[in-house]
Every structure is written in structure tokens, then in C-alpha cells.
Amino acid sequence: METKRPVAALYGVMAEFDDTTALVEAARRAYAEGYRKFEAYSPFPIHDLFEVMHIRDKRVGLLVLLGGLTGMCTGLGLQAWVSAIAYPLNIAGRPYLSWPMFIPVTFELTILFAAFAAVFGMFGLNGLPMPYHPVFNVERFAMHASQDRFYLAIEANDPKFDRTATRSFLQSLGAKDVSDVEE
Amino acid sequence: MNSTSIKSRLAGSHGRVYWRSLGELADTPEFREYLHREFPEQASEWNDPKGRRQFLKLMSASLALAGVGACTKQPTEEIVPYVRQPEDLVPGRPLFFASAIPFSGVAHPVLVESHMGHPTKIEGNPEHQASLGATDTFTQAAILGLYDPDRAGAITNRGEIKPWGLFLSAMLSAGSQQKGRQGGGLRFLSGPITSPSMAEVMASVLAAFPQAKWHQYDPMSSDGARAAALAEGAVGDPIYHFDKADVVVTLDADFLTCGPGSVRYQKDFATQRRITEERKEMSRLYAIESTPTLTGAKADHRLAMKASEIEGFGRQLAGAVGAPAPAGPSARATDPASVIGKWVAAISKDLQAHRGRSLVIAGDYQPASVHTLARSINQALGNVGSTVTYGPSVEAGPTDHAASLADLVRAMDAGQVEVLVMLGGLNPVYSAPVDLKFADKLKKVNLSVYHGLYVDETAFLCHWNVPDAHPLESWGDARSFDGTVTITQPLIAPLYDGHSAVEVLTTFTSQPDRRGNAILKDHWTRAFAGGPWTIRSADGQPFKNFDAFWRRALHDGFIRGTAIADGGPATPLSVMPAVPAAGAPAPTTQQAATPPVTPPPATTTPPQSAAAGAQGGLELIFRPDPTVWDGRFSNNGWLQELPKPLTKVTWDATAWVNPQLARERGLEDGDVIELRYRGNTARMPIFRVPGHPQQSVTVFFGYGRQKAGNVGNAPKNAEAFNAFLLRTSDAPWFGNGLEIAKTGERYPLAATQEHHVMEGRAPVRVATLEEYRKDPKIIEEQGETPPRTLTMYPEYKYEGYKWGMAIDIGSCTGCSACTIACVAENNIPIVGKEEVAMGREMHWIRVDHYFAGTEDDNTVEAYHQPVPCMQCENAPCELVCPVAATTHSSEGLNDMVYNRCVGTRYCSNNCPYKVRRFNFLLYQDWDTQSLYPMRNPDVSVRSRGVMEKCTYCVQRINQARIDAKREDRAIRDGEVLTACQQVCPSDAIVFGNLNDPNSQVSKLKLQERNYGVLETLNTRPRTTYLAVLRNPNPELEPASRSTTEH
Amino acid sequence: MKAEPVYAPPPVIEPGHTFQTVTEQIAGIVLTRRHPYSWFFGLFVGFMGSMMLLMAVTWLLIKGTGIWGVNIPIGWGFAIINFVWWIGIGHAGTLISAILLLLKQDWRTSINRFAEAMTLFAVVCAGLFPLIHTGRPWLAAYWLLPYPNTMGIWPQFRSPLIWDVFAVSTYLTVSLLFWYVGLVPDLATLRDRAKSLPIRRLFGVLSLGWRGAARHWERYEEAYLLLAGLSTPLVLSVHTVVSFDFTIGIIPGWHSTIFPPYFVAGAIYAGFAMVLTLAVPLRALYHLEDFLTMRHLENMGKVMLVTGLIVGYGYVFEAFFAWYSSNIYEQYMVYNRMFGPYWPFYWALILCNIVMPQLLWKKSIRTSPAMLFFISMFVNVGMWLERFEIVVTSLHRDFLPSSWGWYWPTRWDIMTFFGTIGLFVMLFFLFIRVLPMISIFEMRTMVPAAKVKGGKAH
């Protein structure tokens, strides 16, 4: 981790912590410090982190709702159209629109569409897939971020970002190791 | 599987266990494993018993099938127009020709439907008194017989194919040799001949060869009746008129399903018993019989006794009604006189109360003495002339067949027979009495000629084989049971180079090699000019010329005025003068031609004396098989697969025993027993039949064939199931001294119905006439019908036509002609025994059969219920089909769209009537070319994996609708006849438009005995039933009456 | 974390584990070169079974359903029995993942992954049967799906079979998504632990470049929760719809309102039984005692006991309704099940599904892996017998005695059935080889160190 190396474009600076508490604390401090464009990385979800970073994305829920409604309309509409308009047939003496019989399919389609919305919506909002990301340039990050270490990265495009100041700030948080993240 | 374990289970279960199926009782691993050895799936898949559908073909077929539904291209097809189109033919529309299908020489009048020159369906001839539009099963199935790929294909001499010319010269030389000896070594063997033209040819042959002899043999014909008739001189043959009979007593007679008159008899009998708005009375039937028959099943009172005891009963009855009876044994001493006495008293009282309106019938399989008794009783009751008329025989030169054959065999044995010509495919090597040893004696004949449809057991031992021409391929004439001369005309050129019997016979006349057409026309030209016949046109006037007469005869299919009733003569066995001359034919020729009259042979003497009853034992009763008769239909898959009445067993013969006897001997259905009888032995799987005489065993002819063809040949383990192995000439129909032994072997039987009790569900509803008169609601009360308002949905309206069907099970005799008619009309495949055993038969209309009564008293009631698709308005099948392959038409038909069906079988599961049928394998025979032209072009040929079912013959409905629309009118009532309705001899099935209040079906459905099966499910079946009404004699009201459980 | 209850349940992870050890032990199973011979054996057995299935199905397509024992009246035989059986088994996974998640049952974490995998494979096996049971799948495939076609004709949406098509395919899809979403962070872990570049790239692609950012985790958790919320009604609906296949019919023994609940209970029952059947050997085989603790096994035992009782309740009430309705057809159906020709099946069913599970009342048995395995085996068999009862004994004697019949499977039926078991085994063994069979990242949250000092959440 030689830090003197001249860096072309800088994505930000990254600090490594080795337990959850430190990370959460660091995140709180960073937020308090006025940093906004920073991101915490952990091998499993830490709910306190969401709080201290004030993360709350309602769009996923909204997408799911929309998905569900679309599914419901599709299901009901399809069946009604097929049975009453496209080719009305006398089935077992039932009327063309014997709607109680249409409930199961409607339900299934509701669920299906909602589920699609949830998953693809989530990945979409997370900007995944994104196989390449600057943070992976940090070797230790690539090794440990998904296993047993915790990271806080403050991005260069944060208005308050100042290379040296931010570095020292991060170190002050008791980071085990602070390193530049190249673009 | 040992019987003790079955017995223990039997003991455990109670009630009518003996009607439960073998399988139900014997469901043990061993039995299963055994079954699998019997029907290894592999074997049945790789080499099909019918030997046609081989694996590879099937594979290709089913792969080809993959295309049928999927988006593959239509294969390119050709159109091949005529070069010169026949005048009367409209391509795409069938033509109908009147013709006749002879059965044991007697004509069954038919109309044959022909599509572009292929006969495809046989209907009864509605104009003809012997049919009135109906036919029996055999006649229906004749269409398959025509196209049977196993038919004899060529004239052969010692196995080498020879042209007709060579055969002709061979016969001519044989003839010229015989000429010198007056034909001393020349013998002819044929069945009974009723054909005037053939009789004349025969007469001329016999005239040309005075020493030659003509022998008649039909293994199933009734020598007893014939002997009795001969004894009466010229006028001994009875014709019954059930439309006049109020009380009918049968002495072991199965007049409803056996005998040439049965079709017409069923009609009259049914009419006489049908309760309608107009008719409130019905006739009463007492059946005194040995083997249970369908006639017995219709009886209001049925008394079972040994066949040998019938005569005694008849004698007592005669005594009771004061009819002169020849001396002989009286009713059995063993039996408590009370029962017999009670019955005799009651019946005779009833008979005397209906003098002139009653009728006593002797069974064909009873000796002459019983026929004589019946006749004298009828005379005493003044029935002769009203319910029965005795007239001349329709057979030319009737004679005792057993004696005639014995005579021939004696001659063969003595080496007197140099040339033997066997006409008309009666297969004596298989069917002659064993004691004659026909096969051995045949070897002593220098020149044997066999003429028949198949290369059968006899053909294999003869020098010359000449293929017979199927009735649908040949010209000819024959008389129906009522004497009407009926014309047979060809609808198609002989498929297998066949020649009719008369054509073969002419080779011995002065003008050999005449074609059937010429012979026939020549005969009737002369007969028209002057003969014993009184030929009249429909309006009773004589025809102006022969052509008018002949055109009419061919159009009608029969010659009016030739019926016995219209004064038609006995079929003359004589040569008519070539030159038209007034007056009767020369008696001299008559004299010359009369066949050797044989003295009344042993058979006509009461068998129990001849049958050496000394050694006691059981009584053995012989019967023709209900579906393959004496084996002449063995190779007809339709008939083989037709469930046999009362047992519903297919493809096999069974020996019938009374359940009680079975218990005594520790026998279960399917146990193979060995029958020892007068030094002969045969084997047969048994079947327990309630109502069977306790001390008798009935065996059926027609099985154990070895040279019948791919369909009819018996499997190795069934070759001994041949009743002919036991038949001796002195006891053709029954006799004492039978010993049976359990072999320990089991033989799997394939039955289409295993369970014959109603389990309190009353699919068949029954009441006595009295009960019904008192309270017509009694029928309705036997089931519950939910109110039509019981639904959350609005009701579907049916404007226009609203098709429905009413089936009168009071009239249904269970003859199953409807099943065969349906098979023929709707291209229904044969599936084979293994598939039937697995429960995969394809019949669209089945005839359910239920017993009621208890084992011990023999007053068993049997009911028959034809079950087609109910065409439910709330069809459970439609609701569950995922692809809408079965939906409701605007006329209320439950349509089945084969090409849409994916084969989930859900519809069948959900059908409470289980009338749907599924092509589990590729059942339809796609490979046998000769079967293509047989199929009905108006009905799709279903393929593998497709559900199918009764459509109410929608092809006929559509044709009728289109015709009606083209004429801007509505379809008339009765214009559309479903195949089952059209064939039904007792008019039990009526189909029509329910929206027309005047249609016959609407009227029937108004009757209070009209009910729907399982209406409690709110399926709203369009097919409903008219309940059975029985008319018991209060004095004999059987205890078991109430056991039609409800 | 929730407030400490008076009774502290045994931990779902043995003490002494760190993030590192958890990761190593679970991911190690996938990334190591060495693995027990028993794995090869299992895979081989599964492969052989699959080949047998292939053979049976090929012959079926060539010949048609006639090679099976089905007939009229018993139009459905093994195919549908097995379908329902597999679908039932296929319920545990999603159920564990979804419902237990909603119920905050943290012990689910160590079993949900392979339970979900099991679900997927079971549904695959199940889905096979409706396809082939027509003998002509090429038609079923394209007539059952609603799409504009040149015939202008559509599926018949009143048929439960169409409902099945939608329910099962939806269930398969959603389960797959659920499973995959759960896998993504672990795939990232594997990506980062793998040695060779190709493997890393492979996992890299599969993990979509997951990097564990807090914002991602937030959306991730919300989506996962919603997915659970959706799967819960779905999983209940699927077996309800399957039960409609019977209840919509009018056959006595099918046409019954208690079917939906008791089918669902039965499904959970069967599902947990199968999870146990797999968990017990896996645990021993890969030394996962630390993660699959006794608590898991015991809890599953309890669930089986409860659902087993519900199922028993179903049987009792089937008989009760028959008696109470005084409907002769229903009554005969029940009588026929108990004392008819197929009576051994009924009593075997009672033994397997009702009697044996009662042992689970005893804690010593609930905590004995061997016994649990033994009992779960009985339940697997019992649930199959239940479907046999419903399909065969209901159909073989319905309304008209004249059309009563017989069913007996042929060798092809049996080959197909065991074939699918083989397929299932093969897929499962492949799965435990190439993917972490326990959710690593969720296990990490179970490590004491995951707890944020003075934190509120968790």
C-alpha cells in the first residue's frame, strides 16, 4: 500500500476497519463531518449503518406495487378478453365471464410481476451488474470486503473532499489502513 | 393364487360377493405377477396379438403424429377424378343400396351405405318386414368381414395359386368322370339353402347326376325344430306374431337374440310391452329356460331348470291346459312338486285367460318332442293363426342335418365319395360332431373342393380352395325368415377374387362358368314368366314387364308377395321350365331332385334317454357363442371385442356354472376346468352366472380356433377351449354325464364390466306395472334431482335445435347391436384382449348389465342399460379441459375436438358416467390398407393420445342440418337417426329435438318413468332413460322383486 | 437484536466462530479440490437414475401413455401422484426462506439455502410430470400457454390444469429469483476467495459485481423482504391450486372443501421431512454440526409434528364429512379406502403419516438425528401414499358400479418415478459441489462479532 505513488484520476480514499462497531462509528462521524458522497462496505448488511448514513430508498417498494398491479390487470384482462371476446365458448353451461374461476391465474400473475419488479428493480437501482468498480483497485478490499473486513470510502467528487484532509480525517477515525482509490 | 384364500375372502365379505370380479377378490401379488406373465406389457407392445402393429411401424406412426398438431406443413395430397363419372354418383355424398346378408342361408335384409364405391355401413332395410330398419350384431359386423385382410386371397390347388379357368376345367373333368356313374361318387355339402336361384341350380345338378347326393349341415341349426316341422308335413315352420301376444311362455327359447326372426320379433315384443301415453297395457313373459339368455333377462318370471327337464315341464303344462301330449317323462321327481306345480298352475291359468292372445315357444336347442308339445299347446289355446302361424319352410329340401352329415361321413369312410364339394364356408373339420371324425374321413376323398371366405381348418385339408365372395361382393337371392325373397347385389367388385357358392355350383351344370348376375336374372326371368311365385308390385298389381319388376326388386331389395304370409310357397328345389309355361313346375323334377330323405335320427328322441343318464354327473349344455356364433365370426375383431351378454367377457369363451356349484367345487371365475364327457375332454375357464341351473354347465362354441386368422386364432393356452371337442351327434345340444375337474390353472378373462350390482345407486330404476299405475312418482322417488335454480350462474339458453335422447331400458334387450353399429359408424378401433383387460376398451356406447336378486332362489333379475355420452348441459368434462378441446355447441352437444385434444384425461376422470374413451396407444390400424375404404369418411380417424366419445353422430346431424338449410326448412323429427337408434331392433333409443314439443323424444321425456342417471350431481344429462316396468303374475310374485335395491 | 427472552434458545451457530472461520468452512466446501468419495457415489446414483428417467420418457414419447397403468376410469396414475408429491416437497424451501424470515426465525439462516435449492429441484421434477403425462408434450407445451395464434383459440381458463400451469411456473420462477438474490453476496465472496482467474471471473459475472455497499445492502434487504412477503402467499397458493385439480372435480374423494388447507399442511409436512432427509446426512458428511445445530433439527421436528397433526385432522374430517353428509357416494368412498381392495395403502398411510410422527412428542427423539431421519423417511413415503389414495382409490370406484376398474403401475411408471428421484439427487449433489449450501453472509450475521455495540438495529 505505497501511498506516495502519483495517481492519475482519483475515485476517493478508503479506510479499512475490522469490526462493525468501528465502521458504524466512522460512518456516523463522516456524516456529521458533512461528507455526503461516501459509501460504507460490509460483508453483510448492518442496519445501524443505514441509520447513521440516512439511507432509505422507497423506490423498491413502489416498483413492487406497480409490478403487482400490472400483473393483476394483465391476468384479469387476458382471461376476460379470451373467454368473452376473443372466442366465447359455452363451457359446461357456465357464462362467458364466470369470474370466480379467473381468480387463481390473476393472483399468480400478480405475484409473478411483483417479484420481477422487486428483483430487477433492486439490481437496477443498485446499478448492477457492474463487474468493474474502482474500489476493487484496492487490493485488500478485493480480498476482504466480501468476507471479514469493513470499509469506508469517501468519493473524490464530494464537495468537501480534500485529498489530504480526508485522509487524515479517516485516519483519525482509527482506520486500520487508509488508501487512495484510483479511478 | 389358491382358491382357499379367495374363499376365505368370500366368507369375509358379505352379500353378492359372487358378482364381484375375479380380480377384486384375487388381488394378490402372485395373481398380479401371474397376470403379468399372461400379458407381459413388452410382449403385448412388441408383438401385438393381431400381429399388425409392429414396433417400428408404430414408432414411425407416432413420430409422424408429432406433426399432426404442431406447426408442420400439410402433406401434399392428390385428387384423382374419374375418367368417366357414374351417372347417379354425386362425389362426396353416399349412395344406399338395398341388399341382403344371408345368415345360415336365411336373408337379413339391409341397406348398404356406399361412399365413392366403398361400402362403409350396413343398415336394416326399413321396407322389409323382416327388418323394419333394424339389424342384429352379426349383420352390422359383416362390413368388417368384407374388408378382413385375412380372407382367402386366391384359388389354390394343394396350396398352389391357380386361375379360375384351371379350377373350372378340373371340375368339368371331375364332372365328366362322374357322368358315367350317374354321379355316384359326387357329393355336395352345404348349409341350408333358401335361395330360389341356387336351389334351382342345385336341382339341375342333382337332375344331371341322379346318383349324386346333396348333404346339408349347419352346426348351429335346430334339427329338433326341423324334425318337428317335417313331421307336420309341408306346413310345420312357426312364425310368431308377438304384436298379438299378451302372454308368452318360452320353453328354453331365446327368440329375442337367436334365430333368423329375432330382429323382427324384438320389435314386435318391445312394442307389445312399451307403456306410452296411448298404451297402458303390456304383455307378460314367462321364461322356462336352462342357460340364462337375454330373453330370460326380459322375462317377468324366469324359472331355471336343466335343459333335459324342459320337456317334462312342457308336458305338464300341456296337461294343465288340456292339450294332447305324446307320452314321455314328466317333470323331475327330485324337484319339490310344489315349485313346478305352482308355476304350471299359475302359467296355465294365465294362458287360458288369454286364449288366442297367448303364445308358447319351444327353444331351437330343444328336441322335436318339445316343439311338438309347444305346437299342441298353441293349438289347444287357439293361438294358431293369431299369435303363431305354421307354414312351409323357407329352406329348400329341409332335412335332418346331423343325419345328413353322418350319412356323408359314412359314405366317405366307405370310400364311396370321389368328389366332395363343400360350399359356403361351413367348416366341418372344426364344427362336425367329434364322433364322426370328419378330418380323418376327409382324407379318403379323392377330390375335395372347399369354398369359403377363409382358409380355415377344413380348407387346409382340401385339395381345392375357392374363395367365397362376400355377400356385399356378389349377386344372389335368399329368403328372409318370413319367406320374402330378398335380393343380394354387389356393392364392390370382389376384393379377393371370390366366387359365390352358386357360381361354383354351376360348374357342374350344362352351362358352367355363369356369373351370379346371369344366373340370378335368368332364374327370375323365368320365375316372372311363370313359376310358383305370385309376384305383385307394391300396389298389388302385376308388373307390366320383367324390367319393371326387376328394377323394382333391385331398388327395394326384395320381391313383394313372396312372403309365406302372402302365400309364398316353400322354396322349390326344382328346375323351372326354360320356356314360360303356365302352371306349376313339373313334379317329376321335384321327385328326382328330392334329396335322400333320412329317417328321423337319434337326435330327435329325448336326449336324456340317449344321453345315458345312468352315470349321472352334471348336465352339459351347448350354445352358440353370442358374438362369434359357431366360430364363423372368429376373425371379426368387432364381434370378438363385443362384450358377451350377461358376463361382459370379451375375446374368450367361458363355461357357465351356477355360483352354488362353483362354491361346491371351489371354483372361481377364470379357473380352468377340464370337462370330461362321453370319453371326450375339453378345457374352459369358468364363469359364475347366477340363474344358471344348479346341476348344469353351459359351454359355448366358436373358440379354440386354430386356422381362423390373425384375430381369431386361439392362443396356445386356449386351444382346448373348444366346445366342439365335446359335441357328439347323438346329443347336439345337451346331455347328462358330464364330469368336471379343476385343473388348478387360471386363465385371465378380459371383461368390460366387473361389477354387476347397483350398490343402492339405482342407475336402473324399476317398478312393476301395478306399482307404476298406482303411483307414477315411484320412479322419480328412486333418485333425487336438484332444482334447476340451484346455481349461482344464469342458465344457458338453447334456441333452435336442442338435441336429446331417451333410452327405454324397459325395451332394451341388451343385444348390443347398438355398440357394433356405433363402432361401424364412428371408425372405432379394436384394442385387443390385453388392452380390454387393462380397462381400455373404446366402445362409445356400452351396454351396462346389472343383476338383482339373491343367489339362492333362481329368480334373478337382470337389467341392461345402454350408456352413450349423456351430453350433460353442465358437462363436468368441459370445465376441466385446459385447452377447450371439449365444449358445448349451440345445440347443446358436448363437442369433442380431437385435433385440439392434448390428452390430459382430466375430462374422463371428471365424467361421472365414464363414457369417455382414450387412445392410450395407437389403436387405430394405420397399416392395413384393406381397412382404409371401410372407414366412414365423415368421421375423423382418431390417433394416439386423443380422447374420444359419443357425439350423438354429429356427422349425421350436420349433414341433415345442411340439407335442411339448403331446402330452407327445419330438420324433421326422425330425419336424424343416430347409428345406435337406427339399428336398435326394439326401438329402445329415440333421438331428436327437445325444443320441438311434438318430437318423439320430447313426448317420451314427458313420461313419468323418464329419469336421468346421477341427476343428483346436477349435470343435467340430455340423455335420459325410461324406467323398466315389469309385469309379474301376482300369483308368482317372486320374493326377490324388492331386491332391485332402492 | 430482540430482547433476551427468559428461555434462551440454544444458539444457531456454535460459539467460537469468527467471520473468517464461517467463510472458510462453508466456502471451502465449494472451492476445495478434495471432496468425499460419498459425493461421487451420490452423484453416480443420481446420474444412473436420470438415465433411467430419460429412457422411460423416450419410450413414452414413442409409444404413448399406454405403457403406463392408466386406463378408464383411472385416467391419472403415477404421473399425477408424483407431480403432487414433488410439488409438496417443493414447498419447504420457499416456506423456510420466506415465512420464517417474516417471522424473524433466525435459525432459518443455516438451512434456507439448500432448502431453496431442494425446492427448485423438486419443482423441476414435479413440473416434468404434467408435461409428459399427456404422452404428447409437444402439444401441451404450446397449447397451454396463452399467446396469439393462427387458430384464434386460447386456453380454457376455467380448468385447474391451466391454473396449475400458471401457479407452478410462477412458483418456479419466483423461487429461482429468491434463491439467486440470496446467492449474490456469497457469489461475491467466492469470487474474492477463488484462486484461478477464470473461476474468479465466472463468479464475478454471476455475482454481478456485488461489492457490499451499504446503499446496496439497504435496497437488497428491502427487496428480499418484499420477495419473502410475496412468496408467502404464493407458496400457500401453489398447493391450494394443486388441490383444486381434485376439488374442482366431482369425483367422491376429490370434491372436498378441506383439501386446500390440508394440502398446504401436507406440503409443509412433506417439505420439512425432505429437508431433514437431506440435512441429517449432509451435516454428518461435511461436518456442519456447528451451523446445523441440534436446535435446527429439533425445530424442524416440531414443525413436522404440528403439520402432521393438521394432516391427521384432514383425514379424520374427510371421514366425518362423508358420514355427516349422508351422501352414499362419499360414504362408500371412505369405506372403500379403508376396507376396499386398496386397503393396505390406506393403513400404511395412517401408519406413516399419523402414527410414526407421534414419536416426535419425545424430546430425546426430536434431538436424535438418526431418529429424525428415520421418521422423515416414513413421512416421505406416507405423503406419497396419500396422493396415491386421493388419485387412485377415488377414481377406481366412482359413481356407476358398471365402470369400476383397476389400477396397477407398470414397470414404466416405476422407472419414471425413481428416475425423477435420481434426477433430484443428481442436481442436489451438483449443487452442494458448486455453490455454498449454507448462506455465508447470513451466517456472518449470526457471529457474535456482527453485533454493533450500543446499536439499535438487528
Next chain:
Amino acid sequence: MSQIFHRTTNIYSRLSILAAIVLAATLGGGVALLHLSGYNTNQNMYVEQPLQFSHAHHVGGEGIDCRYCHTSVEESAFANIPPTKTCMNCHSQLWTNAPILEPVRASFRDNKPLRWTRVHDLPDFVYFNHSIHVRKGVGCATCHGRVDKMPLMYQQANLQMNWCVNCHRNPAPNLRPRDQVYNMAWERPANDPGLGERLLKEYNIAGPGQLTSCSTCHR
């Protein structure tokens, strides 16, 4: 080296998703088009015939009525393909030795039928009936097109089920007065929009309920 992907991979990963969708769509569309194409339906496809019979010449040129050859069109399901005799009615006088007619003369001479290839070939499970359509005022040209302008016969309609069903649902637009049925050139009068409905009543043609019942065409 800790990066296992180049930065451009991000673009590719997104593109690949798009590509997959596009690919699926094109495949589906392709299959659909093939299914609708003449390759599958034989629409507008010429077929090899034993001799080059020209409807354009006989109908358009000579003005021979359809029924002269297709005799049973009014009474049967099958309109009939004329027997060789019909051809010879004229061609025993006309063009008696035109080489093109040799197959006809041969057929007539040695009594061997001409083997035509079907142009309009419905599946065997479809039961179409000419007589009723003709009777109800559906013109020949409605389904067969301007045969009088076809030197060689080809199938004008695609004959797929929804093509049939569309007319069965709403026959009015395809009806014409009975006397115009065989008139190839008949045009729907622009000044009489109500004609179809009027004929519908006049010929009392069944409603869609009956016309779209399965058993109307399938048995």
C-alpha cells in the same frame, strides 16, 4: 491485478442483457412469420400439375361457368374435380392434337385418371362443405380469389383457422346475392352498405353461436 474485469465490461454487461432481449424477440418473431408464410400455408404457391390447366383461359377467356366442371358444388361437400370425360366434351373437337392436351387424351384413351395435386387442401379433421356456403351466398371468389385471372391455380387465402372463424363470426361482409355467387367479377356495390346484413336475414344465416361451435367444422 485485483481488478478481474476491465472497466469496459460494465458496458458489455448491460449491452448483453439488451442483446438477449432483442435476440429472443427476433427468434419469436421469426418463427411466427415462418408459420404465417406461404411456405407453411401454401398461400400464393404454385404447385406442379399433370398439365397446365388455365382457369384464366377457361373461365376468364371462354366464360365457362364454374358448375360446368365442379358439378357437385351445390349438393355436396365436395365440389368435384371434373372427370376426363368433361374435358373431352370439348377437346374431342377443339385442339384435338395440341400436344399440351396429350395427358387428357391419354387418360381418356387408356382409362387412366389424371392425378391432380390438391391446391386447396384442408386438414382431414376439418369438414368443409361447399354446398351450404354456395347456398348462403358466399361467392367462389370470396375464398378462391379471382380464379378467372389465374393462368395457374394457386391458393389465395391462407386457410388458417382464424381466417375461417373470422368469417363465421361475421359473415355479412362476405355475402353476395345468390345469383352472383359464380360471378367472378362481382363487386360489393358501394351504394349499398346494408347489403350484407340484409342477405344475412334473407338467407337466414345462423348466428355466430352455431357457426363457431366446434362441431360445425370438426367431428
